[in-house]
Amino acid sequence: MQLTIQEVEHIAELAKLDLTEEEKQLYREQLSAILDYAAMLQGVDTGDIPPTASVLPERSVLRPDVVEEPLQPATVLQNAPHQKDQQFKVPLVMRPGK
Amino acid sequence: MSALTDLSAHQALQLLQNGDISSLQLTQAYLDRIQDLEPQIKAFITVTPELALKQAKSADHIRKYNTKEDLPALLGLPIAVKDVLALEGVRCTCGSRILENFIPPYTATAVQRLLNTGVVILGKTNTDEFAMGSSTENSAYQTTRNPWNLDHVPGGSSGGSAAAVSAGMAPIALGSDTGGSVRQPASFCGVTGLKPTYGRVSRFGLIAYGSSLDSVGIFSYSAADLALIFEQVAGRDPQDATSMDLPVPAIDLETNSDLTGVRIGVPKEYFVTGIQADVEQKVRAAIQQFEALGAQIVEISLSHTEYALPVYYLIATAEASANLARYDGMRYGYSAEAATLWERFKQSRGAGFGSEVKRRIMLGTYALSAGYYDAYYGQAQKVRTLIKRDFEQAFEQVDAIATPVAPTTAFKIGEHSNDPLAMYLEDIFTLPTNLAGIPGLAFPVGFDQQGLPIGMQLMGPHFKEDALIKMVNAYQNTTAWHNFRPSIL
Numbered sequence: 001m002q003l004t005i006q007e008v009e010h011i012a013e014l015a016k017l018d019l020t021e022e023e024k025q026l027y028r029e030q031l032s033a034i035l036d037y038a039a040m041l042q043g044v045d046t047g048d049i050p051p052t053a054s055v056l057p058e059r060s061v062l063r064p065d066v067v068e069e070p071l072q073p074a075t076v077l078q079n080a081p082h083q084k085d086q087q088f089k090v091p092l093v094m095r096p097g098k
Numbered sequence: 099m100s101a102l103t104d105l106s107a108h109q110a111l112q113l114l115q116n117g118d119i120s121s122l123q124l125t126q127a128y129l130d131r132i133q134d135l136e137p138q139i140k141a142f143i144t145v146t147p148e149l150a151l152k153q154a155k156s157a158d159h160i161r162k163y164n165t166k167e168d169l170p171a172l173l174g175l176p177i178a179v180k181d182v183l184a185l186e187g188v189r190c191t192c193g194s195r196i197l198e199n200f201i202p203p204y205t206a207t208a209v210q211r212l213l214n215t216g217v218v219i220l221g222k223t224n225t226d227e228f229a230m231g232s233s234t235e236n237s238a239y240q241t242t243r244n245p246w247n248l249d250h251v252p253g254g255s256s257g258g259s260a261a262a263v264s265a266g267m268a269p270i271a272l273g274s275d276t277g278g279s280v281r282q283p284a285s286f287c288g289v290t291g292l293k294p295t296y297g298r299v300s301r302f303g304l305i306a307y308g309s310s311l312d313s314v315g316i317f318s319y320s321a322a323d324l325a326l327i328f329e330q331v332a333g334r335d336p337q338d339a340t341s342m343d344l345p346v347p348a349i350d351l352e353t354n355s356d357l358t359g360v361r362i363g364v365p366k367e368y369f370v371t372g373i374q375a376d377v378e379q380k381v382r383a384a385i386q387q388f389e390a391l392g393a394q395i396v397e398i399s400l401s402h403t404e405y406a407l408p409v410y411y412l413i414a415t416a417e418a419s420a421n422l423a424r425y426d427g428m429r430y431g432y433s434a435e436a437a438t439l440w441e442r443f444k445q446s447r448g449a450g451f452g453s454e455v456k457r458r459i460m461l462g463t464y465a466l467s468a469g470y471y472d473a474y475y476g477q478a479q480k481v482r483t484l485i486k487r488d489f490e491q492a493f494e495q496v497d498a499i500a501t502p503v504a505p506t507t508a509f510k511i512g513e514h515s516n517d518p519l520a521m522y523l524e525d526i527f528t529l530p531t532n533l534a535g536i537p538g539l540a541f542p543v544g545f546d547q548q549g550l551p552i553g554m555q556l557m558g559p560h561f562k563e564d565a566l567i568k569m570v571n572a573y574q575n576t577t578a579w580h581n582f583r584p585s586i587l
Contacts, residue, residue: 008460015419015463016426016440017456018448027460030518034461037519038408041477044484051479052486054310054340055535055560056297061339075203081433090428091439 001039002032102127103266104583107175107323110269114174115166121174125154125218128176132220132267138248140240141262143181143191145221150176153218160216171330173216178268180259181222182229183209183314184303192305193225193237193255196425196432196450206303207338208272208314208331215330220268223258227452228422229279229307231255232524235515236454243511244286245584246550250508253283256315260287263317264584270327271317276308277410278504278528280315281540285503285553288542290570290580292316292324293528295561296535297342300335306421308414311532320580321541321570325349328563342561349564351571358392360569362556363496367403368527373505380544380552381502384573388500391572396496400488403530405481410529411522412465412478418455419462425450457518482533489534493559498569501527503540503553531557539566542579551582 008028012019019027073086082089102124105113113119129147136142157174179185182192184202191197205213213219226236234242234257242257244250245265252261256273260283263271273280275293284291292315299314306312316327334343364385369378389395427433427446434445451459465474492499504524514521531538536557543554558566574580 011460011464011467014467015459016423016443016447017451017459018444019456023453023456027457030457031461031464033519034411034522035464035474038412038474038478041405041408041412041481042473044402044405044477044481046477046480046484049480049483051476052482052533053479055486055533056340056342063336071203078203079200079430081427081430088429091437091442093439 001036003028003035103131105269106319107269107326111172111175111326114161121154121157121161121218122151124174125150125176125220128220128268135265135267138243139245139261139265139267140242141223141258141265141267142178142221143193143224143239143258144189146188146219149188150218150220157216157218170214170216172212172326174218175216175270176218176220176268177212178220178223178259178262178271179209180256180271180273181225182274182305183272184305185209185219185222188222190222190305191239192229193227193239194450194452194455195238196446198432200430202303204303207300207335209303211331212327223256223262223271225258226255227455228305228418229255229274229276230418230454230458232278232282232521233509233511233514234258235511236452238452241511244508244550246288247508247548249510250550251286251511253286253508255279256317257283259317260284260289260291263287263289263319266583269319270323273315273317274304275313275315275532276311276414277532278525280317281528281538281553281555282504282525284317284540285542285551286508288551288582288584290318290320290324290539290541292328292563292567293531293538294328294332294563295537296532297340298537298561298563299331300338300341302335302337308417309421310417311414313532320574321539321567322351322574324539325351325567325571328567332563344561347564349567351568355572355575356392357388357569357572360393360498361396361496362388362393363396363398363492363499365398365400365403365492365499365501367400368501373502374507374546376546377502377505377507377552381500381554384543384554385500387573387577388569391576393569398492398496398499400492400530402481402484402488406485406530406533407522407526409478409481409485409533410525411461412474413482413533415458415462416465416475417462419459419466422451422455422459454518485530486534489530489536489557497558498566499557501555501557503527503555507546507548507550507552527555536560537563537566539563539570541570541574542582544579
């Protein structure tokens with residue numbers, strides 16, 4: 001199976017990754033080879049086999065609803081590339097309507 | 099090698115308790131050795147001498163003004179920590195440029211529990227970027243060298259921690275293991291390494307890779323030293339809902355040299371063509387030693403073993419693609435100067451992540467994408483069930499399962515760097531453990547013809563780390579492989 005460049009670009013868009021043309025070509029080849037290898041799973045009969053999402057026994061994990069001391073705003077923001085008025089500053093998300 | 103940095107954790111603690119040495123002396127000896135060897139080994143991303151000396155002085159002060167009974171268990175013992183576990187105020191890079199300047203606002207539970215028992219932190223060790231790799235060659239900072247032969251990799255992803263212990267730069271190191279990242283480097287560097295049961299040690303503050311597979315693990319010179327650390331880090335943590343509320347048994351190693359009544363399974367699927375001849379030979383010799391100690395050796399089958407590699411690479415990358423979505427260039431980490439939201443998102447990730455991380459995010463995104471989810475991720479989760487059942491059935495017959503840790507000894511730097519699939523194949527004997535969530539313990543059992551260490555793995559049922567530690571302790575009480583140190587340093 002050979003992924004197309006368009007498929008690679010589609011995955012990169014879903015993953016929000018900026019890739020160079022060389023990276024697209026490289027990942028096209030490498031991901032195709034890895035997916036070929038993974039194709040061996042298609043031959044396994046899993047008709048009535050449930051999926052495993054976690055190896056732990058299913059259980060509810062509860063705790064008392066007690067207010068605890070949270071991290072201080074300055075601590076939370078200490079790694080922010082851009083901040084203003086105790087908030088993360090990000091590029092415009094939605095344009096204001098006319 | 100100076101005498102102090104030759105000591106096991108048990109020996110060092112004994113000397114500290116007797117007042118024969120101070121923590122300051124011990125810590126300074128390790129810092130000196132790190133300074134001497136680091137240019138060759140490159141085990142650390144960040145060394146923390148000021149912090150270490152401060153903690154050591156504090157430990158000595160506490161020891162001076164308290165009675166022995168009141169002292170914390172590991173008071174004054176220096177350790178190294180893989181740079182994927184957060185330590186408040188100390189840069190945590192995960193081996194990635196995207197976290198080059200990231201200062202964690204809190205400390206990982208596993209690290210905090212050791213701090214609570216008085217340890218001294220020497221520094222943060224090198225890792226493949228986001229723990230994705232088997233050699234540390236994917237670190238954005240440096241490739242760690244194998245202390246047994248500097249042209250060879252130390253294994254990965256916790257290669258910095260393994261090399262640090264192997265080279266006597268720390269008697270104990272923490273690591274993480276998602277598909278073999280503690281056991282394979284332990285094997286390549288000739289030290290002892292434990293991947294505990296999933297849910298046994300809190301993952302709070304461990305930077306996430308594959309959340310259903312990640313475990314915090316330990317490196318040391320022996321099973322006896324592992325027990326010291328494991329008893330402290332294991333147990334329920336309210337900050338990690340997947341940590342299990344089960345008692346952590348005190349591991350009594352005194353009464354243990356006879357393995358009569360212990361049944362050890364040897365799965366035929368792990369002794370296949372492609373395995374290096376002297377690896378098989380030494381592992382089989384070690385199995386004979388377990389038999390000589392009284393264990394009963396039983397041939398078993400884990401029939402779905404061949405599927406573990408594709409299952410792992412679909413599930414781990416799918417989970418990674420979701421976990422690494424948090425690196426958006428907005429809240430922390432590298433941020434590209436782009437004008438629009440999505441451009442900043444894409445450019446920050448494109449420039450901040452290295453090649454292997456992007457490859458795995460791409461693979462995981464594909465496996466989860468519309469139209470392919472059932473065929474790839476869904477099918478992988480079902481085959482994961484079959485792999486897990488293989489182990490459940492095996493553990494009805496046996497108490498532990500013995501295998502090689504890896505099909506080869508440490509490979510040369512650059513040997514697999516252009517072939518991701520060949521690199522992934524280095525992990526075929528360690529991945530099933532993470533898929534089943536069971537514990538695995540790697541320990542040295544000899545050397546190959548090039549003088550590189552060979553490791554064996556014992557896997558056990560869920561939450562039976564104590565049994566594995568006792569078995570390996572019995573082996574190490576009667577053999578000397580774990581006592582060898584690299585001679586080239």
